[in-house]
Amino acid sequence: MTDRARGLHSRVLESLGPAITAGEYPAGSVLRTDELAQRFEVSRSVMREAVRVLESMRLVASRRRVGVTVLPIEQWNVYDPQVIRWRLAGAERPRQLRSLTVLRSAIEPVAAGLAARYATAAQCAELTECALGMVAHSRGHQLEGYLRHDVAFHRVILNASGNEMFARLGDVVAEVLTGRTAHQVMFEDPDPPAVTLHLKVAEAVREGDVARAEALTREIALGALEELDILAP
Amino acid sequence: MTDRARGLHSRVLESLGPAITAGEYPAGSVLRTDELAQRFEVSRSVMREAVRVLESMRLVASRRRVGVTVLPIEQWNVYDPQVIRWRLAGAERPRQLRSLTVLRSAIEPVAAGLAARYATAAQCAELTECALGMVAHSRGHQLEGYLRHDVAFHRVILNASGNEMFARLGDVVAEVLTGRTAHQVMFEDPDPPAVTLHLKVAEAVREGDVARAEALTREIALGALEELDILAP
DNA sequence: GTGAACAATAAGTCAGACTTTTATGTCACA
DNA sequence: TGTGACATAAAAGTCTGACTTATTGTTCAC
Structure with a gap:
């Protein structure tokens, strides 16, 4: 690492x-x-x-x-992975995490839509596998295993979008997810609805349902935003 | 430049x-x-x-x-402005332009939504001014003036979003818009509906209508995607 | 006060010698 | 024939010192 x-x-x-x-x-x-x-x-x-x-x-x-x-x-080149890493490691961490989460919320739904159109059979299989892995680790304080599958899930989506710029955000998303787990939740099991959403996204992508994949991923993103209280009252 | x-x-x-x-x-x-x-x-x-x-x-x-x-x-660090510039200048130009346009289509609607929430009065004024500038240059082969206001418009949106990572995409968007104008259209006047959409976005942002600002910008983005035939049949 | 000449400064450039890492080839031994 | 240890060489990495160049700020003449 x-x-x-x-x-x-x-x-x-x-x-x-x-x-x-x-x-x-x-x-x-x-x-x-x-x-x-x-x-x-x-x-x-x-x-x-x-x-x-x-x-x-x-x-x-x-x-x-x-x-x-x-x-x-x-x-600053705020997209430079090294700069991102440095900021995440320092006092700017909260602000950086917010920026990145907002970025995610914009990118991932579109990426999921594209994935529904372009994902290969292998990618669909991997996606489903990841989602099932999340389910398997969703109870009983198996945060580490859950995180691993969560990260893999989002990485597959970004890669399957076929857009090189989306794909390059895989590391960033991984960083955000890891930071989130390590920082705040860590104790509680993940929300069951979130797990279900991932399963449904995998399904939508597999069926090539662009609009549904996008909408469902938007819900996931919404959850991430709410976690950080980015949605002001 | x-x-x-x-x-x-x-x-x-x-x-x-x-x-x-x-x-x-x-x-x-x-x-x-x-x-x-x-x-x-x-x-x-x-x-x-x-x-x-x-x-x-x-x-x-x-x-x-x-x-x-x-x-x-x-x-590659495909978000590095220098790398983007190099690729836009070479044989990779079409592919790079596609990637960037897809990226835009994901980012800008969300940015517009945030702008509707966070834009200052000055930014709202500037936005309306830009949109009016586009209208003023929308007929009679004034492509150059139109482009200038178009670029400024999108830059204000990205800045007003309050997200530093969105804001940093201003140069990229400028590059895409400039490339678009210089490359293909150049002769025809811009589509009237596109101009109207920009006016409406400015209006929605001014009124703080998040959902409408986002939806309208999504329409603009859709137009950009269609131009590049990214939406496969 | 204005402008031109000048001096000081810090980055930029170069050349050469030396160190360190490491891929690869060699050879003895099993 | 295969496998390990060992030697070799190739390329990047590092350091030093001397020199060049651009630029800022000052000084001085007008």
Whole structure:
């Protein structure tokens, strides 16, 4: 699960990246490559490579005679998996989780609709299998097993949509689901209605019922939003 | 519009990035840093920085004793604005445009719904202004002015949603709309119904009618999908 | 006060030497 | 013939120091 830290360069990134995304250096802060290199006890070459990567994520901008300037959050590549991971690991976690859940609620229903149209027989089978796995682990504090099947279920949907950009959100969804389980519920068994919904989605996809797959997934998404109190009263 | 190419490092990227995303080096191809440095006539340090950036985009993976391996498309950071730009500029353009349009069709309706709830008075005003601008340029081959207001309209919606991840899609939507106009229609005036829909969305947002804003935007999105023949018969 | 020349600064670039990891080939031994 | 340990080499990784270049801020003349 934890990322490889192979290479000095990665270690620096794994330290500086989270610091920036956590707001430790507010937008406009100016860093100097040489100073950073000293602080992290690496050569300037290594530090420069790290800065280049941060620059490509639009976390910082490097300008001659000025230094490395931290950019405002509006500029960040908030879809960069690494940035997402860093934010989920820090103080921004709640906000990041909300953004991602809203994103999910927009994407997944459409993805399910597309899956109903394009899913292969193998994917349909896998989907049903996942849903049944959820059922099997839905009672008796088997949260871990439940989560595993839940994640797999949503991943299959996203992949079966046939849209590469949807498919790439699999990791993000996994992260959100894992975070949700680890953070708040953990004790109670999942809501039976949620489990049933997943079964029905699998069914709808199998039958090629686009509208129903979409509508049912929208219900699932609604549940996720409610959990986070995103739907203001 | 065109990106800064300041720095040797950027020039290398702007040459190598598009080549990779265009499939010029199929997945699994192995490059060597030294050879690349020679080919582009830059020092190894510069080349290494470029490779690091490509690595953070997951276009390549660098391994000792092996070289720089081109990764399969499933691994790419397809949300990276630079990657999107490169793909839109190359042979992958049609496929990329489809992916993005599907993404839009999922995001924008939800964003409009949120905008109806959270938009400020200023944003509502701007939205109406944009819609009126579209009306004003909807006849007599004023495609350029129409496009400008269309882009602004969708940008305001995404920003007003209050979701940072939606907001960051403004550039992408702008790219899609621009590409659409430049590519196929260019001669005909926009469909009157589409213009009316935008006006109605502005109205719904202003009135805080979440469901209506969402439904109307979904109609707009449907139109975009039909244009690309994404809706198979 | 305006503008032009200048100096200081930090990033950018390069070249070369060295280290570390690791895929692969070799050889002895079972 | 197969299997393990071992040696080899290839490529990325790292460090250092010198140099170049762009840009900002200051100073000075007008």
